[in-house]
Amino acid sequence: MTTFTMEDLGAVLKDAAGAPETGAWNDDVLDLPFYELGYDSLALLEVSARIGRQFKIAIPDDAVVEMKTPRIAVEYINARITGA
Amino acid sequence: MTRRVVITGLGAVAPGDPGVKAFWQLLTAGRSATRPISFFDPSPFRSRMAAEADFDPAREGLTPQQVRRMDRTAQMAVVAAREAVADAGVDLTARDPGRTGVSIGSACGCTMGLESEYVVVSDAGRKWTVDHEYAMPHIYGYHVPSTLAAEVAWDVGAEGPVSVTSTGCTSGLDAIGHARELILEGSADVVVAGATDAPISPISVACFDAIRATSPENDDPEHASRPFDKRRAGFVLGEGSAVMVLEDLDAARARGAHIYAELRGFAGRANATHMTGLRPDGTEMAEAIRVAMNQARLDPSDIDYINAHGSGTKQNDVHETNAFKRSLGARAYDVPVSSIKSMIGHSLGAIGSLELVACALAIEHNVVPPTANLHVPDPDLDLDYVPLTARDHRVDGVLCVGSGFGGFQSAAVLSRVTS
Amino acid sequence: MIATDTAVFTGMDIIAPTGIGIEDYWSATLAGTAGIRPIERFDASGYPVRLAGEVRGFDESVRVPARLVPQTDRMTQFALAAADGALTDSALDLDTVPEFGRAVVTANSSGGFEFGQRELENLWSRGSEYVGAYQSIAWFYAANTGQVSIRHGFKGNCGVVATEQAGGLDAAGQARRVLRNGAGVVLTGGTDASLCPWGFITQLRTGLLSTRTDPSRAYLPFDADANGFLPGEGGAMLVMEPYGSAAARGARVYGALTGYACGFDPPPGSPRPPVLGRVARRALDDAGIDPAQVDVVFADAAGTPALDRAEAAAIRDLFGRPVPVAAPKAMTGRLYAGGAALDLATALLCLRDQIIPAAAGVTADPRLDIDLVTDASRPAAIHTVLVLARGYGGFNAAAVLSLPGEE
Structure with missing residues (x-):
């Protein structure tokens, strides 16, 4: 079973949109809003598109809007790729 | 002596049939020109609709050589410029060409031609070191958007200030605002000013797909552009060009020209916030409106119609509704506001020029074009958005606004010239 | 002042x-x-x-x-x-x-x-x-x-x-x-x-x-x-x-933009002449100065014989005297949108340091009859610079930069 971790998300984000503005990427930022980490709506669209291509899932607009923190994003992506 | 800048000629190649007359008929009928994309197979894309112009450059009088040399963007601009100059009844060849300027706006230049050439020289994306031997001779003219102004200048015989303004989706308003300044400061006596864009090409469709800015509701293309409607789902891509002849009021009067309107004020501001995002308060657009109104020496009560940006995104609709309230106060609730993008889609940099032509015609005919496809008003928006049908309405003063990527916000103010 | x-x-x-x-x-x-x-x-x-x-x-x-x-x-x-x-x-x-x-x-x-x-x-x-x-x-x-x-x-x-x-x-x-x-x-x-x-x-x-x-x-x-x-x-x-x-605020001032003008050439094949000279003249008029007050001209320096000839002729006609001509582009190539901006910056440094950079490696064609600065940078008293630029298709622009303060 494929799982998607916080580390995986950090790697895609860094590649797609640059390192977080807070510097650290660990469990401390799990519940910080993406905008506080310096990632805007375009960054999240780019990251969603990349993850969608990697796991062959389509991430709808509403889901992108709802992904407000890294925790929500990781949970959403895991739910999608582990078979829901 | 202070100059005043007036509009004496109009030209348009809009979605649907070319020409100002067809354009105005479409708008006043409240008809949409949006349809499934016919230029290429749109099936792989998220948004598969566009407002296409039924434009045949040869039928519009361009020579085979011009058709080969020019991208569609340039072809439309030249045809619109010819119509505007003919409409103005001004013989530019009899004047000092050094006093004639050209100011053309375009957001994305010769995108269609560049992409089709790219496909050839890259073997459909297979080669990074693309093959120069297969490139068409005029490819550099596509590479630089300045070509669009050059083609118009050659065609009308201008040797004064000639430039392209490329500020994304406010390019059309900004290019015409620039033309106004050229006349006010005395750098030119006549400026052929407008904008053009022909972005209906796979790369543009894909790039707006990627940011989900365009509407994915492909099952009803004719009614897919729904500004101010609760069911809006993004903009519908469009194309086209509009060009106007601007000149000094006294000179226009001296030659007995028909005057559509005076371009009384123009201002641009930037939100310096985000390349695509808008804050809901509309502060910067309101500031642009305020400055343009001051230049025009008009009060909110002098504005009888607002031509909105109305692109069909919730973000925009809230942003500009607040900008109108912030700048015009209580008057905002009394003035009809409409978006012609509901009918002709969003032609990026060109749209501002098409909207200004519509504003000049609204003054000319005392008719406000409607916001088509507005069946379910968004309860969060509380202005008069002129749903579905054009309205007979005395129009002496008009505000026209634009908003675009890069954070640019522009406002132009037009008014009737009374003798 | x-x-x-x-x-x-x-x-x-x-x-x-x-x-x-x-x-x-x-x-x-x-x-x-x-x-x-x-x-x-x-x-x-x-x-x-x-x-x-x-x-x-x-x-x-x-x-x-x-x-x-x-x-x-x-x-x-x-x-x-x-x-x-x-x-x-x-x-x-x-x-x-x-x-x-x-x-x-x-x-x-x-x-x-x-x-x-x-x-x-x-x-x-x-x-x-x-x-x-x-x-x-x-x-x-x-x-x-x-x-x-x-x-x-x-x-x-x-x-x-x-x-x-x-x-x-x-x-x-x-x-x-x-x-x-x-x-x-x-x-x-x-x-x-x-x-x-x-x-x-x-x-x-x-x-x-x-x-x-x-x-x-x-x-x-x-x-x-x-x-x-x-x-x-x-x-x-x-x-x-x-x-x-x-x-x-006591800012260091490199120079002032005292004049500017632009214009567009007639279509290819037209019998009408190119507008560069007229545009340069209008920029000087805008600055309120005579050609005699220009200390150095930054040329567009196209590098193709016909365009070079046309520019040299425009400079000769405008000045009627040998005026130093700089073409620092010869070292960088032509930077498109960056080219004339870089020329403006370079011209401001000329004003700052009172020296004209040479077009390294270039030998001026004597038939063009212009005083192109080559071989070595040339110290000079520089108060006013005329910068010329041309864009593909017929765009022409000219800017006048001057030191503030003294005349």
């Missing part, structure tokens, strides 16, 4: 094939260091032109915020870096200028072409879902102005001018208008980076590029051996303020 509302330059930064930063660039320019070299940014071995003025040693990870690197083309990274540098150089405290009084006006020639080629490749070789979210904001001509405006909170009347290689001067002219309309500071200039294969081959098709392989014999403006030009990348950003507020 110049008037308090005269536009003056109080800061600048340069990114050029011969040097990054004012002093590196200027010392290389005065030394006649060549920036034209074999292309390294892509494999040019299959093309008839293999030389260009590439910017080497630009580290975007240092000069550009991490968040902006993935969403910008190299041209925008140059613009962001040079805008930062120019603001620092100006020592202007931005908090003293209202947000709506700060504007950005840049020249753009062809957009983020390298970024665009990558995304076109993604689209056509892999599929539409591979086109990235940043394509929509990275490739377009307004990207530099937009990103710089956002980075520094410039909310005034921003602009983007496209007149090919005349753009740097036209942007400065537009910046001056924005100041006249009440702005307190305008960042202007231009940067370009079209050195990717797709951007490069469109230039090959003009037939204007030199196909020589010896970098020292390729781009030779005004030389009897002139045989075309070479493209380059980079440019300059400049800080423009009204003289009154610059003087009040």
